[in-house]
Amino acid sequence: MKYFAGLDVSLEQTSVCIVDAGGTVVREMKTASEAAALRTVLENYVEHLERIGLEAGPLSQHFYSELVEAGLPAICVEARHMAQALRAQTLNKTDRNDARGIAQMMRAGLFKVVHVKTERSQRLNVLLRTRKVLKSKLLDVEADLRGVLKNFGLKVGKVTPRSFEARVRELAAFDPFIAAVVEPVLAARPAMREQYDRLHAMLLQVVRHDPVCQRLMTMPGVGAVVALTYRVAIDVPTRFTKSRTVGAHVGLTPRRYQSGEVDWTGRISKAGDPLLRTSLYEAAQVLLTRVARSSPLRSWAMRLAKRRGRKKAVVALARKIGVILHRMCVDGTDFRWEAMTV
Known part of the structure; x- marks a missing residue:
């Protein structure tokens, strides 16, 4: 007998539904959103499981890797495609019904597989996104300081990254209160710049040794x-x-x-x-x-x-x-x- 499983993953709990080849529900339950807990539930049916479907999401890469490593036939499916299929059901939107719908889609073969990145790419993706966040915050800080001074008719103008702080302090000196307000922001900016430069150097090091x-x-x-x-x-x-x-x-x-x-x-x-x-x-x-x-x-x-x-x-x-x-x-x-x- 072939079984098909659907997992509706949320932050705290995951709804699990297992159906047979005829579409009859074999088991439904909720378990903790932890890889070990999911393995414990699914390993009891490992000899009969044909496919295990879970939607692409923040926890999907980790769960997919853990299930595949345990020898379970996990598949990560495209979330938007699956959402359209689930919306066609004449059922209320619940975690239980979503897990049941995913299991039925696994049985019918109506799903779109999503590529799960290799471990190296996942690690490098963290570097890229963290660097981007720091760069974005640095630009936000500088833009906000320019806006604050502009309210008083003061224009920072064109400056280099090194001369930015001196220029802001010079303009803010007209009012002791404004100078006191912008000083903590100016003090935080060099630390953000230093860490951004550190991440950028790591990125350049990776690229330097990557032939592709x-x-x-x-x-x-x-x-x-x-x-x-x-x-x-x-x-x-x-x-x-x-x-x-x-x-x-x-x-x-x-x-x-x-x-x-x-x-x-x-x-x-x-x-x-x-x-x-x-x-x-x-x-x-x-x-x-x-x-x-x-x-x-x-x-x-x-x-x-x-x-x-x-x-x-x-x-x-x-x-x-x-x-x-x-x-x-x-x-x-x-x-x-x-x-x-x-």
Whole structure:
């Protein structure tokens, strides 16, 4: 007898439902959202379990890895796809019903598998996101200080990172109270800057010893941050059968709706990893505005900008960069500056 399990994972508890090949519920229960507790429940049916489904989420990577390591046939499924399937049920939205619906989808084979990143990529992803958080907070602090002084008609103007604090203290000296208020913020800023520089140095060290990142950086506009972001997000290049599908995976392809006589194309979908999409967009901006050396890729983008506008050209170029980088990963080749002749 084949069994199929569905897990509806939440922070504290996980609803578990196991059904047989005919769709009859074999067991339903709630257990703690801990890998050991889930293994204890599912290992009793390990000889009969065909598939175990759990939606992609914050705890999914950990649970998936633990279940697979224990020899259980776990599958991480796309959350939005599963949500649409569960919404079609004529049942109330509860954890129990969601687990039951996931189990039935596992039995029917109506699910979309999500790639779970390798352990190395998960670790590097922590570095990228932590660095991004610190950078964002640093920019927020500086923007807030500029806004505070602007309320009193004082403009910081163009300054370097080193001269920023001295300039703010100089402007805030007009009022002892304002000077006292901004001083703690200015005192915290160097510590944030120091830790950000530390994380950035770690990132550069990783890229320096990663041959794939070094290869990706031969593409104009692609620096260390973009290369590592792409490396981590794509993770295993061979999971894409065609390089052009990377554009849709990142969310840089237009939406399309077609039904009967209605057929329209909208803006880009913005699906997938937003950090990678932003990085590719920045690489495209750099290639168009800062890279002086001519290349067929840049010439193509410039011609497109004249026909369709600069914004659309940058998005199209970002999509093409993502596709080319994937092909570079698969083929193991550097970027080719000159057009190939046949």
